[in-house]
Amino acid sequence: MSEAFSHRVLPYGxxxxxxxxxxxxxxEGVAAGDRVMAATCLxxxxxxxxxxxxxxxxxxxxxxxxxYAHPSRTLADCLARAEEAAGQGxxxxxxxxxxxxxxxxxxxxxxxxxEALANVALAHTGARLLCPYSARVLPAxxxxxxxxxxxxxxxxxxAVPNPGYLDPWAYNAACDREPLPPPPEHADxxxxxxxxxxxxRAYVADFARQTTLPEDALQRLLVAVTEVMTNATLHGAPPxxxxxxxxxxALVCEVRDAGDWNGGTGFGLLPPPSDGPGRFGLWAVxxxxxxxxxxxxxxxxxxxxxxxxxxxxxxxxxxAYPA
Amino acid sequence: MExxxxxxxxxxxxxxxDHAWLGYVSQEERRHVVGAxxxxxxxxxxxxxxxxxxxxxxxxxxxxPPETLLTVxxxxxxxxxxxxxxxxxxxxxxAAEVAAAEALGFRAIRVAADLTWALRxxxxxxxxxxxxxxxEQTARPSAQVTVVCQFDxxxxxxxxxxxxxxxxxxxxxxxxxxxxxxxxxxxxxxxRGLALSGELDASRHMVLDQALAMVMAGGHGAEIHLDLSxxxxxxxxxxxxxxxxxxxxxxHALVLDRMPAQLRAVMETVGWSMLPGLRLGVQG
Numbered sequence: 105m106s107e108a109f110s111h112r113v114l115p116y117g118x119x120x121x122x123x124x125x126x127x128x129x130x131x132e133g134v135a136a137g138d139r140v141m142a143a144t145c146l147x148x149x150x151x152x153x154x155x156x157x158x159x160x161x162x163x164x165x166x167x168x169x170x171x172y173a174h175p176s177r178t179l180a181d182c183l184a185r186a187e188e189a190a191g192q193g194x195x196x197x198x199x200x201x202x203x204x205x206x207x208x209x210x211x212x213x214x215x216x217x218x219e220a221l222a223n224v225a226l227a228h229t230g231a232r233l234l235c236p237y238s239a240r241v242l243p244a245x246x247x248x249x250x251x252x253x254x255x256x257x258x259x260x261x262x263a264v265p266n267p268g269y270l271d272p273w274a275y276n277a278a279c280d281r282e283p284l285p286p287p288p289e290h291a292d293x294x295x296x297x298x299x300x301x302x303x304x305r306a307y308v309a310d311f312a313r314q315t316t317l318p319e320d321a322l323q324r325l326l327v328a329v330t331e332v333m334t335n336a337t338l339h340g341a342p343p344x345x346x347x348x349x350x351x352x353x354a355l356v357c358e359v360r361d362a363g364d365w366n367g368g369t370g371f372g373l374l375p376p377p378s379d380g381p382g383r384f385g386l387w388a389v390x391x392x393x394x395x396x397x398x399x400x401x402x403x404x405x406x407x408x409x410x411x412x413x414x415x416x417x418x419x420x421x422x423x424a425y426p427a
Numbered sequence: 428m429e430x431x432x433x434x435x436x437x438x439x440x441x442x443x444x445d446h447a448w449l450g451y452v453s454q455e456e457r458r459h460v461v462g463a464x465x466x467x468x469x470x471x472x473x474x475x476x477x478x479x480x481x482x483x484x485x486x487x488x489x490x491x492p493p494e495t496l497l498t499v500x501x502x503x504x505x506x507x508x509x510x511x512x513x514x515x516x517x518x519x520x521x522a523a524e525v526a527a528a529e530a531l532g533f534r535a536i537r538v539a540a541d542l543t544w545a546l547r548x549x550x551x552x553x554x555x556x557x558x559x560x561x562x563e564q565t566a567r568p569s570a571q572v573t574v575v576c577q578f579d580x581x582x583x584x585x586x587x588x589x590x591x592x593x594x595x596x597x598x599x600x601x602x603x604x605x606x607x608x609x610x611x612x613x614x615x616x617x618x619r620g621l622a623l624s625g626e627l628d629a630s631r632h633m634v635l636d637q638a639l640a641m642v643m644a645g646g647h648g649a650e651i652h653l654d655l656s657x658x659x660x661x662x663x664x665x666x667x668x669x670x671x672x673x674x675x676x677x678x679h680a681l682v683l684d685r686m687p688a689q690l691r692a693v694m695e696t697v698g699w700s701m702l703p704g705l706r707l708g709v710q711g
Contacts, residue, residue: 180698184700299630300609300630301628301629301630301662302609302626302628302630305626305660319689320689320692323660323689323690323692323693324692324693324696326660327660327661327662327663327693330628330629330660330662330663331662331663331664334628334629334662334664337629338629375701376701384663384667384697384701385663385664385667388663388697388701389663391696391697391698392693392696392697
């Protein structure tokens, strides 16, 4: 790999602009023997297959809604593929069209954050990422945001630097500048003085079993809560409060303590290095939950975990597990 | 080996009247289980009678054996006129010791008998079952006597083991290494390792660490298996700890057997690549 990592945004108005940016990117990769992937919607896939002809067989197409299911998992998948390719002396080349419509504002924020962090996480792999953004479909704010998270913009055959590009960690910090809204009045809560988290899990499980949360998701939540609470008891400061409530389509679990985290912990936003066992606590917490928010400073640290609630309880997952 | 009427009981739950057996795969297992049986008896100032222990030290005895409490019946006293071990002679020697202990007023008498010798040679099984009948008559009606018979599995055929199992109402298990209301850790010997049940989190990482260190100390670098069938929760710290232990053992994996589906789902979400050195063993 002679050339370095790149992460470019391709804003496009119509099909011609899309193909003018995407086709050379994919063809170059096929010619260079890269591992070429395209995570797009079905319509774009058909367009690309048609235009690529025989070369389409050397592009792995994945559906965008599957690929972009969870920011941390997507980042981990992407990194695993990029490192695997790098290990074979190849390069990962990904055309990735993130899903923006039908996302709640909180989710949009997390996907934008993931775009920024990709610059840090993947830099060492030499991967090439091209992200098409449809100017017709997407709100202007999303496209403007993309210029802060992508170092370069593709315009025709050219890649030009984005003057508005922000350092990924600065961008990340800006994502968390807004204070969290307070928990709702009806939230269940308790002050945690006990050290044995067994009782805490029993309390969370009791609450969750009154919702539609499936058992496997509950198990993941319990692992995440245990980790956050262990951190709070080991590194935080009392008093520690646990709060639980439901929102439309989500169960929220908040752990608040009176400690300040020192900077540079990364908050588990990037996977720990894969060479050898590292402490992966908060990174794993992000994988286990749908959404994690962290605020720390001025004598308080809040970690808010969200897990998605299905509209109705699925009971099959109970019987699917042998005792 | 295990018949319908067999009860499994850890050493600490054995009680007078129990005629129990242990089929050990290694001296480590025998020392662990019989050692606990002997040690508990000595600490409670009960009479302990060891049969056929040979020249080796009696497991569970630290320092000079307390003579009034511990009696070792040497192999020579098990032999008949022809110089070969003989059930009648052996059981007569044992009965004499039991009677002597009763006369001394011991409220409980523990008999630890390695009977592997009885199975050797022609008519081994008949000889053994003759012993077992006599032991049964000694233990079962007694309000004082507990018997633990031991057999080296390597020296027994499957048929012999089945017959041995049929002759005992109780199968003795190791005592837990650790047990409270939340977590239980027990040694396993087939395969070597630990069985965990309950919930494991930071409150109990230390006890797991100690139990693992003990297994590794005797392991000569072989694989260690963790039977997780009874585990309902494991935290990330414990998984990290296991991965670190596996990494220190370079090349000798920690094998996770019978991991419940909901724990496996968590590990798959976190990603096995985060946990090098850990591998899934038998399922279900």
